[in-house]
Amino acid sequence: MEATYRALREHGYADLTMRAIAEEYGKTTAAIHYHYDTKDDLLVEFLAYLLDKFLDHVRDIETDDPERRLGDLLDGLLIDREDDYDLVCALLEMRAQAPYHDAIREQLVRNDEYIRDVLRAVIADGVERGAFRDDVDPDAAASALITIVKGARTRFVVLADSSVLHVARDVAGAYVADVLEA
Amino acid sequence: MEATYRALREHGYADLTMRAIAEEYGKTTAAIHYHYDTKDDLLVEFLAYLLDKFLDHVRDIETDDPERRLGDLLDGLLIDREDDYDLVCALLEMRAQAPYHDAIREQLVRNDEYIRDVLRAVIADGVERGAFRDDVDPDAAASALITIVKGARTRFVVLADSSVLHVARDVAGAYVADVLEA
DNA sequence: CCTACCGATCGGTAGG
């Protein structure tokens, strides 16, 4: 997985070959085929590896306070990513393959739904506990925040400038303040 | 260009070959090399073709009224795109290549700056004419709206559901109403 | 997990 990551970073998805991965791995392509039947199997497994890496910053949020928890989540999804340019690029490459590859698309859909569930839960909790307005639709609000997060990461890939992540954090913050809070 | 578009739609960027393009073109690969020296030259030209197609919905906005003009722009960037799934996918594929391909990245940066300029101009005009609050930073506001637009299009590729475009239109509308307007 | 190799296909070109 690490060798695939390095090979992808260097060559890009379109030029990612078993030989390039094997070279990073320090073994032959036959060694890779011993662990994965096909290149496709390897790439599906690799996406799971990337998504797990990505969720690292989302999982370990401690606070129970809805407002603070939502803020920490947005920080984890945006600000904490500024040193992970390679990871964001790799995930966008996989995302661009979704229309042509069912297994990849399904994994990404599941991952996106997971993140939306996490956001929806904290927003619903905030509504219930009076931190957010009681006419807020947690489902719609979660979709809105996800849209902002994804937009920031897509811009980040092309511009390679972490200021787009901070801009998005501000936009998300404004959305929370103006739409969710009273 | 049209043949390349069809071949990309069918095979994806990673499996886009000169032979597949030639087949869609109805000629041989040698015929393509008569017009473009290398596959790379063709792809750079192809991106320009895609971006031009994309800007179609942005160029022909008539009204001068800042609020209405901004609304029309957001409609053009989001709602008008719901029947252009293939175009949005193709552009995301090109975008994912940016880190590995200077000419592609520069074209995308230029395109993004153009759209930001258009948004910034209408927002600045609105501030000047009193339609928007006078403490609005047109530059920051344009970046915010672009982030929302890009997020919607990235989600659209994986989910293939135009509701994400409408959600984003609502989020952008809320931003305009809550942050730009009084 | 390596050596050695397979058939298939790649981008590109010489000659017309």
Added chain:
DNA sequence: CCTACCGATCGGTAGG
């Protein structure tokens, strides 16, 4: 713009 083809490289495998 076609025919015919080039060297290079692809994903994958047999045998050990």
